[in-house]
Amino acid sequence: xxxxxxxxxxxxxxxxxxxxxxxxxxxxxxxxxxxxxxxxxxxxxxxxxxxxxxxxxxxxxxxxxxxxxxxxxxxxxxxxxxxxxxxxxxxxxxxxxxxxxxxxxxxxxxxxxxxxxxxxxxxxx
Numbered sequence: 001x002x003x004x005x006x007x008x009x010x011x012x013x014x015x016x017x018x019x020x021x022x023x024x025x026x027x028x029x030x031x032x033x034x035x036x037x038x039x040x041x042x043x044x045x046x047x048x049x050x051x052x053x054x055x056x057x058x059x060x061x062x063x064x065x066x067x068x069x070x071x072x073x074x075x076x077x078x079x080x081x082x083x084x085x086x087x088x089x090x091x092x093x094x095x096x097x098x099x100x101x102x103x104x105x106x107x108x109x110x111x112x113x114x115x116x117x118x119x120x121x122x123x124x125x
Contacts, residue, residue, distance in 0.1 A: 006096055020082075033051070033103065049061065052103070093120050
């Protein structure tokens with residue numbers, strides 16, 4: 001079992017920034033591709049960003065490209081998501097997920113092996 005715990009969410013104004021963290025424990029973190037997803041009220045969970053096992057390959061959903069940045073520190077068993085220029089439509093619960101076998105560019109919410117419980121990001125207009 002890979003245990004994931006997100007942190008760093010909060011309330012920010014439009015244009016503000018946050019850094020989310022997802023700390024992993026229980027299994028070898030570097031064996032997993034990692035992804036950030038988000039779920040707004042009444043909507044399905046959607047892909048935000050992903051990073052490969054070594055941290056070299058990174059992928060972003062179109063709405064966040066150029067504003068969000070994903071990174072990972074395998075020595076610290078943590079994946080990060082930097083959120084810049086936040087907009088009200090970014091308001092959601094943000095989840096990190098881990099996938100053992102799928103390449104990071106193909107991560108989907110329905111296929112992740114492990115999930116954290118999420119952290120809420122609220123952007124006020």
